[in-house]
Amino acid sequence: MSTYTDTMRETARRLLKECRVDLVIGFRQGSQPMMNEPCLVRKPEDVDQLVWDSNCGINLANYLTNRKEKIGIFAKGCDSRNIVTHIIENKVQREQLVIVGVPCLGMIDKRKITAEAQGEILAVTEDGDQINVKTAAGTQSFAKADVLQQNCSVCTHRNPVIHDEMIAEPVAEQTDVDPYADVAAIEAMPLEERWAFFDDLLSPCIRCYACRNACPLCYCPTCFVDESKPQWVGKSQDAMDIRTFHFLRAYHCAGRCTDCGACERACPVGINMRLLTKKLNKDCKELYDWEAGLSPDKRPALDSYQANDPENFIK
Amino acid sequence: MKNLLECMGVEPDRIHFSWISSAESTKFVEVVNKITAKVKAIGPNQRFVKQAAKVA
Numbered sequence: 001m002s003t004y005t006d007t008m009r010e011t012a013r014r015l016l017k018e019c020r021v022d023l024v025i026g027f028r029q030g031s032q033p034m035m036n037e038p039c040l041v042r043k044p045e046d047v048d049q050l051v052w053d054s055n056c057g058i059n060l061a062n063y064l065t066n067r068k069e070k071i072g073i074f075a076k077g078c079d080s081r082n083i084v085t086h087i088i089e090n091k092v093q094r095e096q097l098v099i100v101g102v103p104c105l106g107m108i109d110k111r112k113i114t115a116e117a118q119g120e121i122l123a124v125t126e127d128g129d130q131i132n133v134k135t136a137a138g139t140q141s142f143a144k145a146d147v148l149q150q151n152c153s154v155c156t157h158r159n160p161v162i163h164d165e166m167i168a169e170p171v172a173e174q175t176d177v178d179p180y181a182d183v184a185a186i187e188a189m190p191l192e193e194r195w196a197f198f199d200d201l202l203s204p205c206i207r208c209y210a211c212r213n214a215c216p217l218c219y220c221p222t223c224f225v226d227e228s229k230p231q232w233v234g235k236s237q238d239a240m241d242i243r244t245f246h247f248l249r250a251y252h253c254a255g256r257c258t259d260c261g262a263c264e265r266a267c268p269v270g271i272n273m274r275l276l277t278k279k280l281n282k283d284c285k286e287l288y289d290w291e292a293g294l295s296p297d298k299r300p301a302l303d304s305y306q307a308n309d310p311e312n313f314i315k
Numbered sequence: 316m317k318n319l320l321e322c323m324g325v326e327p328d329r330i331h332f333s334w335i336s337s338a339e340s341t342k343f344v345e346v347v348n349k350i351t352a353k354v355k356a357i358g359p360n361q362r363f364v365k366q367a368a369k370v371a
Contacts, residue, residue, distance in 0.1 A: 187322060195324025195362060240365040247323065279322045314332050315346065 004052040004102060007167050008074060011100055012047040015072045021098050022069035025060050026050040033124040034110040038063055054126055057107035057149060059262040061085075062216040064092045071097055074167070076104035078260035080160035081293025082216040085256055088296060091219060101163030103171040106144070106152030107261075111270055113147050116140070151261035151274060154179040161294050179259070180282040183275060198243065204269040205242045207235070211273055212249060214266035217256050224248060250276035255284045255302040256292050325362055328353040 012024040028039035028049040036055040040063070041047055060073055061082030075083055083099060086092045113133055114121065123134040131142045145153070154177040159170040186194060209225060212218045224232045225245060233248060234241035250273070257277040264274050284290045287310050290301035321327050333346045
């Protein structure tokens with residue numbers, strides 16, 4: 001995928017030179033291995049800092065919110081779905097955007113690599129499907145499929161759903177994966193185990209709200225967790241406050257989440273809070289046949305009424 | 316909402332939804348009785364309860 005870099009720089013240069021956009025949103029090399037950072041390029045001479053490899057997991061749609069300029073943006077499958085969601089929710093106008101589609105083969109999970117690597121990681125390079133990790137002790141190689149982010153390994157929307165141009169030919173979509181297998185496994189547990197499972201899952205949470213900040217859906221001027229009049233949720237480290245926060249955060253993403261994995265990626269303690277949003281995604285799919293961000297012309301499941309909406313929960 | 320709460324381990328009988336018009340007083344009574352019976356059957360809520368800080 002790193003071969004996209006040159007094409008991207010060319011595209012960004014052309015868009016900026018032709019004044020079709022005021023800025024281009026992409027990625028540049030981070031200060032640490034596997035930590036590429038978002039980057040806003042405003043001048044054609046600065047486009048050479050743009051890069052693309054398997055460490056571009058941050059969702060760039062997050063940087064579009066309420067912008068008024070004309071913007072060029074590189075979009076993987078999940079970014080494009082969040083761009084659609086932004087357009088539907090009036091956070092950015094379609095006319096402002098030049099969406100450059102990036103067919104994606106998945107992003108690598110830095111935690112999986114850190115766990116396997118011996119010693120400090122000095123550099124991570126990739127060669128096709130192979131990830132080479134250089135440490136002080138030597139070089140280790142991993143198959144990319146083994147170190148993918150979990151959401152990428154079960155992704156069924158790798159190609160952008162909306163784009164003005166494409167950086168490369170679309171890649172084959174995965175059809176033999178079950179995105180909701182992990183949620184189904186939890187649903188199959190007895191009640192007590194489910195409660196204990198989430199207790200365990202959420203116990204390391206330090207309430208830093210990185211998951212919220214990384215999420216392109218979380219753009220409220222004042223988040224419910226920061227409100228003090230009224231105070232919606234306790235601000236302490238109490239297990240119930242933590243659980244309430246995660247429950248409400250997930251619920252605010254209902255019918256909007258694209259499972260881009262930005263929240264889990266941003267979490268400093270590695271909580272898989274995606275299990276909560278994914279349960280809601282699964283419900284949306286099963287109850288309303290709805291997947292977020294696939295078309296700017298369709299209203300979201302929770303925003304439209306149909307006579308055949310399921311109502312068996314109303315007694 | 317009910318689905319996610321249940322998925323997180325809250326008892327299914329703990330939360331109920333109903334649609335009752337202001338003119339349906341009989342239905343209101345029925346629903347309240349039914350809910351009270353169900354909630355009594357599963358006993359006091361032990362989950363989603365914040366314990367007051369214990370001072371030694």
